[in-house]
Ligand SMILES: Cc1ncc(C[n+]2csc(CCOP(=O)(O)OP(=O)(O)O)c2C)c(N)n1
């Protein structure tokens with residue numbers, strides 16, 4: 181066990197898995213830290229967020245591949261190589277950039293297994309950064325995971341803790357289907373204990389962050405962390421909250437959520453993404469049909485508004501669900517009295 | 521040099537305005553009060569200035585993440601820009617966009633762009649509108665060397681040639697795409713060779729020399745306005761600072777930065793040429809310098825003392841009506 185940040189856990193997952201499997205390669209912009217130019221050879225940095233630090237030095241230019249700014253080619257090359265013997269990790273620096281390379285993900289990699297009659301899937305991982313919080317504006321701050329989760333053939337991972345990030349990333353690399361691995365930029369500095377060796381966490385298994393009896397709160401990605409903070413505040417008011425971090429959205433562990441609702445009778449979903457056709461809507465709709473008889477209050481969706489992410493810091497703060505908002509909304513449903 | 525005294529004063533004023541604005545952005549950003557990222561234009565002033573002096577408000581430009589210089593050269597008010605960079609209510613985009621999204625459609629500035637390769641297709645669209653509306657307007661896409669590798673850029677160039685559109689692709693080759701050098705990231709001999717492969721005239725100029733940029737741009741604009749289609753101009757440029765402010769630049773030798781600042785300062789090069797030919801006097805430069813210093817200082821002060829957008833604006837302007 182070593183105490184490390186989520187950033188370090190991600191780097192560590194790639195490092196340990198690349199040591200074990202020579203067919204794992206990494207492609208992306210500046211992943212080798214800057215080739216060419218006047219700086220001379222050798223690694224200069226681990227990409228813009230330092231996530232690939234040390235990998236070029238250890239694995240060299242054949243496996244840590246700095247690419248031009250050509251996301252369609254990066255995603256497509258990863259997909260093609262994954263059909264023909266490699267297990268590529270392709271880095272899409274900001275998830276917002278999926279817009280310039282979606283065909284290779286959506287019409288190509290996601291569909292190979294089904295469209296080709298199960299000859300092979302695309303064993304590739306797209307590591308990508310999501311989320312608001314740094315004032316980077318509408319094209320660098322979105323939580324676009326529901327767009328990926330919507331697509332049959334893709335798996336979608338949204339880790340919250342360093343431990344989960346490492347285990348889920350190794351699972352993603354070993355998985356035989358394409359995985360979108362969403363890294364929230366506001367979680368990179370989160371710390372936690374992480375085993376040194378390689379380990380995996382099964383997809384479709386939620387983590388119960390804290391147990392409770394009154395309200396079930398599902399927090400997607402970073403929102404699980406905020407929900408946990410809200411639970412501490414609410415417990416002082418005598419409201420006992422069970423927080424669930426789904427860890428993967430596709431596949432999704434609905435059983436854990438349904439079991440919890442059976443106990444609490446109340447559900448809130450906290451989702452940093454926009455509300456229409458969202459993952460919050462998905463969870464709410466399944467709960468409404470499958471836990472109908474257990475529910476004692478309306479299902480509450482706590483999401484961003486149906487707007488782009490604004491750059492202004494005060495608007496951005498209002499855009500992202502906050503601990504205060506979670507507390508207020510959960511309080512409301514826990515006080516709800518049926519009129520029937 | 522066919523430029524009038526007024527033209528020369530204007531050119532220097534614009535370059536100086538960009539320089540002072542960006543140097544100030546740099547020190548202000550370091551104070552930690554500015555949201556998001558800023559990408560500074562210092563070292564590339566002669567390009568935006570030499571290009572945009574040929575354009576009027578009805579001509580359009582598409583810009584990049586490194587867009588402050590393009591905005592200034594296209595006539596955006598530095599007060600309105602500073603307000604936007606600080607995400608204030610009265611900013612050009614009401615604080616919704618920030619540094620990487622400054623736009624001023626009234627000036628033909630179609631937006632800085634946080635998506636690399638995002639604006640060349642938009643500039644092609646502006647040129648298509650100009651051709652269709654027969655209004656003689658031209659469009660310019662500013663494109664980094666790194667962006668030159670984006671599929672959208674290839675598609676935009678080909679479409680412009682196929683439709684013979686009045687658009688000019690201005691490549692600002694500052695040698696780096698973030699941390700990666702062009703000697704690594706560009707497979708062709710250079711950007712110019714690649715552009716000419718698309719079937720358009722393609723030239724390369726020294727992007728630190730305002731006069732060189734201004735000259736080739738004149739020809740390109742004439743060609744575009746007379747219906748002869750697109751041109752590619754590769755400006756060899758130098759980026760004075762990091763990719764973004766705060767970038768430690770470990771990928772770059774320290775001497776490179778020192779040398780370019782000492783020997784390839786576009787403002788100094790301009791001044792030398794103009795003084796040599798006795799077209800402007802030293803006092804004129806000094807006069808402009810102090811005017812600009814004050815203008816930029818006023819803009820920053822105004823921005824810092826202006827309110828953020830009201831919370832009620834969060835859900836406004838997603839649509840006209842909904
Ligand atoms: C589609 C897309 N990919 C990657 C990025 C991240 N990024 C921002 S600027 C940049 C480098 C751009 O280099 P260049 O085009 O040479 O412009 P310069 O920064 O030198 O002005 C990169 C990779 C982005 N914003 N958009």
Ligand SMILES: [Mg+2]
Pocket residue numbers: 664665666692693694695696697698
């Ligand atoms: Mg560049």
